[in-house]
Amino acid sequence: MTTTTPSRRRRRAPTRIERVAGKAAALQKPRVILAGLLLLALTSVMLLDGYLRAEVGGDQRVRTGAASGKVPDKVLDGGPILTFRGGQATTVSVPDKTIALTFDDGPNPTWTPQVLAILKKYDIPATFFVVGSMVSRYPSIVADMVDAGNEVGIHTFTHVDLSYQSDARVNREMQQTQLALAGAAGITTTLFRAPYSSETDAIDNYSWPVYKKLGEDGYTSVFVDTDSDDWKRPGVSKIVKWATPDDGEGASVLFHDAGGERSQTIKALPKYIEKMRAKGYTFTTISGAVQKQEAADGGQAGGQAQGGPNGQPGGAGAAAGTSNLQAAHRTATGATLYEGKALIGAVAVAEWTVPVLSVGLLVVGVAVMGRFGLMLLLARRHYRQRNRRRFSWGPPVRQPVSVIVPAYNEKECIANTLKSLAQSTHPIEIIVVDDGSTDGTSEIARAAARELGMTNVRVIRQENAGKPAALNNGVRSAGHDIVVMMDGDTVFEPDTVRQLVQPFADPGVGAVAGNAKVGNRNTVIGAWQHIEYVMGFNLDRRMYDLLRCMPTIPGAIGAFRREAVLEVGGMSEDTLAEDTDITIAMHRAGWRVVYQEHARAWTEAPGSLKQLWSQRYRWSYGTMQALWKHRRSLTDKGPSGRFGRVGMPLVVIFQIVTPVFAPLIDVFTVYSMIFVDFRAALLAWLAVLAVQLLCAAYAFRLDREKYRYLLMMPLQQLAYRQMMYLVLIHSCITAMTGGRLRWQKLKRTGEVGTPAGAGR
CATH class of the missing domain: 3.90.550.10 (Spore Coat Polysaccharide Biosynthesis Protein SpsA; Chain A)
Structure with missing residues (x-):
């Protein structure tokens, strides 16, 4: 018993x-x-990394062939630099025998440093329209770019066609790129070039409201009137030929320092600079071109709107009043600077973490x-x-x-x-x-x-x-x-x-x-x-x-x-x-x-x-x-x-x-x-x-x-x-x-009875 x-x-x-x-x-x-x-933190890092590569929130739509009945004729027929001083749309042309050399889609760790080296060799400045996500990933290149006397403008954060986006998305694209610039080089900018844009006569009824809104926010929109089409990789001679203005005219000339394989651009750039100098051309930035044109017209320099608080773009109508070739830049201070540094730091963590995790996984x-x-x-x-x-x-x-x-x-x-x-x-x-x-x-x-x-x-x-x-x-x-x-x-x-x-x-x-x-x-x-x-x-x-x-x-x-x-x-x-x-x-x-x-x-x-x-x-x-x-x-x-x-x-x-x-x-x-x-x-x-x-x-x-x-x-x-x-x-x-638990008792129901043989 x-x-x-x-x-x-x-x-x-x-x-x-x-x-x-x-x-x-x-x-x-x-x-x-x-x-x-x-x-959650690791998930956020992955989403940030995807956002930087336009995988999260990316939009590849590009609008073509839209009507332009709402766009003023003076804008369609005007110069490549569009401002909204006093609330009125005004265009500025690049003076004769002047080249405003511009580069889009960077920075790129392979091609941008080579472009900067060529510019330094010939002692000329240029304007780089940078993509915010790329700035976040390669901040040191942008810092070198600015330190060398070049000018930077915004090319959005994820390279989207803004005519498809809501006002909130447009603001986000601009603000995030400003933060990236603040974290990378300690500046903000008043220059903007829209992705997939070309000459002013291509402005349509869908993109015009975007330019007006950004103009009211103090931005100067920059277009081109001479395109090298280097992205097509047509050969060095054609790139040089297509980038040359007609009959001594001044021009905003477009090259690319990123967005693809740019070896032809690197080979063409020195030849182009030497050719244009032989023709009597000088090189300047977009701000320099505006100042030079306004001086020639007898007007007061100041094509760029004055910066707002903490280095952000200010309201329309405020003159820059400076002869500095980097007149579009504003020193980032306060929250903008610290938020920009935080963004750069977070991106650095993502850039390191995600590849390591990918290999580990x-x-x-x-x-x-x-x-x-x-x-x-x-x-x-x-x-x-x-x-x-x-x-x-x-x-x-x-x-x-x-x-x-x-x-x-x-x-x-x-x-x-x-x-x-x-x-x-x-x-x-x-x-x-x-x-x-x-x-x-x-x-x-x-x-x-x-x-x-x-x-x-x-x-x-x-x-x-x-x-x-x-x-x-x-x-x-x-x-x-x-x-x-x-x-x-x-x-x-x-x-x-x-x-x-x-x-x-x-x-x-x-x-x-x-x-x-x-x-x-x-x-x-x-x-x-x-x-x-x-x-x-x-x-x-x-x-x-x-x-x-x-x-x-x-x-x-x-x-x-x-x-x-x-x-x-x-x-x-x-x-x-x-x-x-x-x-x-x-x-x-x-x-x-x-x-x-x-x-x-x-x-x-x-x-x-x-x-x-x-x-x-x-x-x-x-x-x-x-x-x-x-x-x-x-x-x-x-x-x-x-x-x-x-x-x-x-x-x-x-x-x-x-x-x-x-x-x-x-x-x-x-x-x-x-x-x-x-x-x-x-x-x-x-x-x-x-x-x-x-x-x-x-x-x-x-x-x-x-x-x-x-x-x-x-x-x-x-x-x-x-x-x-x-x-x-x-x-x-x-x-x-550290820590320790005792033997834990789980709640039981007693529903498991004696099995019948080997039944399942």
Whole structure:
């Protein structure tokens, strides 16, 4: 009959470890927030990088052939420089024998420095209409450009046709480029050239409102009246010819220092400068051309509007009143300067982070796919090896074993657990260790034993001390050389214990992992965990078994030689994963740890996301603790060092490092679907899903499971997997910041009953 060991009901003072545990528990919510913020920060970096490359928010539309009935004739027939002084549209032409040399689409790290070197050699200035996103990426080039006496203007931030954009988008394109200039060179500018613009006679009814608005904001819009068409790469001679004005006329001449391969431009530029100087031309900036023309007309210099607060463009009608060739520049101060520096800093982080992450994720992707291939190969080999007729562990193991059931508030499940053990085909003694339960677990266990007529059950009560202490108490009280450990919410099939202990026929085997299965799989969360369990036990554990580096004996079903458990000091309280801890200790002590797939246990998986998070957090964090505790296994020698040489790297890479980076793969995938190439990204995601489905299907086949649950796998990849990643990130942050939790009790329903044979 049932025997009991009484325990005192006196409440004891919390230990130091328990006090630390309480503090750690209080820190969990901030750590979850920190994990979310980390992922958000990385996502923001990726979006910023995509925005700089016009992948996020890019618009490649270009308007052509639009009507121009609303545009004043004096603008259409006027010069290439358009201002709105006094609210009136005014055009300015470049004086005769004068070249306002302009460059679009830069800066570019290859071509712009070469252009600057040529300008320096011939001691002439130019005006560069820069793209804000490029300025953000290459700020030092813009700083050199300005320091050399050149002038800069805005060519928008992402090189979009502004006639298609809203007023808010137009303002954003201009303001962001101003911030980029402030951060790069400490200036803002009043010059603007629209992407895809040409001569003033091309202004239409759609673009005219944009120029009017920008003019009212103090900007001078600059067009061209001589285009080198160097972007067509027609050859050096044609570039020089097309850039030459007719009959000594002055001109705003367009070249490009970016936007494509510009070697012809670099070769043509010196020839062009020499040719124009031989014709008596001088070179100046746009501001210089305005000042020169107004001086020739007898007017007051000041084609550029005066800067507004903090270096931003001011209102219309304010004269610059300066002969400086950089009259369009304003010194950036205050918030504009600091925001610009912040933008440049953020872009620098993105420019460094995204390529590194891309390479890292490529490595992770290759490693994951390689692991899938290795698992399939080794799982098949393991299955064929263990199921061939000649395979045997040795003489059948028939001696009785002790089954230890640690229980803490298991009133819903303990009766079903004992009922399943009562049907065991192998002789056993059952030791239920009640770890200070407050729900009558021990009384229910004794009542169930009496009802079932079980005389091989002992119920031991102890003050609440945690699962490791309960297991150690059971090991000390065990009357047999082999001990089987199971959870209080788990049920065994009649043949489970017999199958589980057969590997002990090999005297080198110190521990055996069984095959845990999800009993409550008829819910979405349960089905997701069912897929995970089947893949884990039929692929991962088979692989680890063949490699002789099994990392974990599951708490739901595991068997040990009692002498081996005592040799390594019993179940340790040092970590939250006492099962992983003792498994690694077994390896290091020279014992072999194997997997017995035919020994099945049915366990109740968490039924809510909150409970699931709590369980997986404990597992993940506990695994990290166990790996850190046994980090010296990396230098262990001989057969006992196999786990350190093989198992430790595999677990660290595929259970910690790879999953930590996995959310970024998903973020990259979503990012690519939305902003880059939806079809290619979708096909890549479906290809990975197909590989995972293949692996899962093979795992289900090995375990003779029904394939219908695999219909939940796509949804599992979209929702469940993301949660597991966040749990792991949470665990990593906890590990880095310190902290410890006690054995956590999950809410149970007792719905997992005694299985009918090997039914599914």
